[in-house]
Amino acid sequence: MGVKYTELGLVNTRAMFSKAVNGGYAVPAYNFNNLEQLQAIIQACSEVESPVILQVSKGARQYANQTLHKYLAQGAVQYATELGKGRCIPIALHLDHGDSFELCVDCISSGFSSVMIDGSHLPYEQNIELTKKVVEYAHQHDVTVEGELGVLAGIEDDVQAAAHVYTQPDEVEDFTKRTGVDSLAISIGTSHGAFKFKPGQNPEIRLDILREIEKRIPGFPIVMHGSSSVPQDLVAKCNKYGGKLKDAIGIAEHQIREASKSAVCKVNIDSDGRLAMTAAIREVLATKPEEFDPRKYLGPARDALRELYKHKCVEVLGSAGHAWD
Ligand code: G3H
Ligand code: 13P
Ligand code: ZN
Secondary structure, three states: OOEOHHHHOOOOOHHHHHHHHHHOOOEEEEEOOOHHHHHHHHHHHHHHOOOEEEEEEHHHHHHHOHHHHHHHHHHHHHHHHHHOOOOOOOEEEEEEEEOOHHHHHHHHHEOOOEEEEOOOOOOHHHHHHHHHHHHHHHHHOOOEEEEEEOEOEEEEOOEEEOOOEOOOHHHHHHHHHHHOOOEEEEOOOOEOOOEOOOOOOOOOOOHHHHHHHHHHOOOOOEEEOOOOOOOHHHHHHHHHOOOOOOOOEOOOHHHHHHHHOOOEEEEEEOHHHHHHHHHHHHHHHHHOOOOOOHHHHHHHHHHHHHHHHHHHHHHHHOOOOOOOO
């Protein structure tokens, strides 16, 4: 039997986004696959009083189990309420890169408050058709929907694109009107993963395209995927303790900060968390080879993640302090 997200204490992204657009900040969308990542997200966002989007990919759902995800999200709300001494930060549960109508329906019936339908690899009219179908279903359940126009370079789940296909400003008004989406993911130079650019390249977000898009759909919530900055200290730490991450390069945090001040109201970060976790685990395993209690390496990994997420909310996205707007 299905469950509605409100029964789990979750919210959809509608109010979050209108506040973020007006307030000049972006809501963090942090991916999670396991308990420690979820704990770190909730601890960080509760401490800095930020709204948050718990983001689950198709792969994460398969990894952690769909039933567990439902109860993890419900547990996250109760945990955040404890941390907030009775007051819970706004928490949405979002499907990242949904690739079919059926997957979106399944997530909605298991308590997701928001879904992404990623038709960005389809021809334009097919993207519209699929996205519209998801929107019509989701809105009957008051679930918000993110669509995507343009293709990011890098890997999106199983789909790999060699080069960016920037979002065409000319298409955004037509796409948002005809589909009815609540937010739009765009491609302006960010990309997925830890290897976004080659050494010597100058990674720049195309803020000029973002501004053109904003002119066509003023105040409409924009989403930026692939927004990890790949901090070089974390890459170095991974490599110091046995990792082999060669030429891992991301987008500078000041550029993400700049975009977050505009209509960009959701910023997706996954890879930086993976790096923080892996660096911390590698350090423990390399320096304390006698340890075999998972809490002794997953605990420090969780702490490192929490610090990373707090930093992102405060210094990069500007979402800290906006939980009760
Ligand atoms: O954009 C993709 C996210 O980082 C999720 O990655 O599909 O490996 O869980 P995943
Ligand atoms: P990163 O790989 O840059 O963290 O992007 C994550 C993302 O876009 C999830 O949808
Ligand atoms: Zn993404």
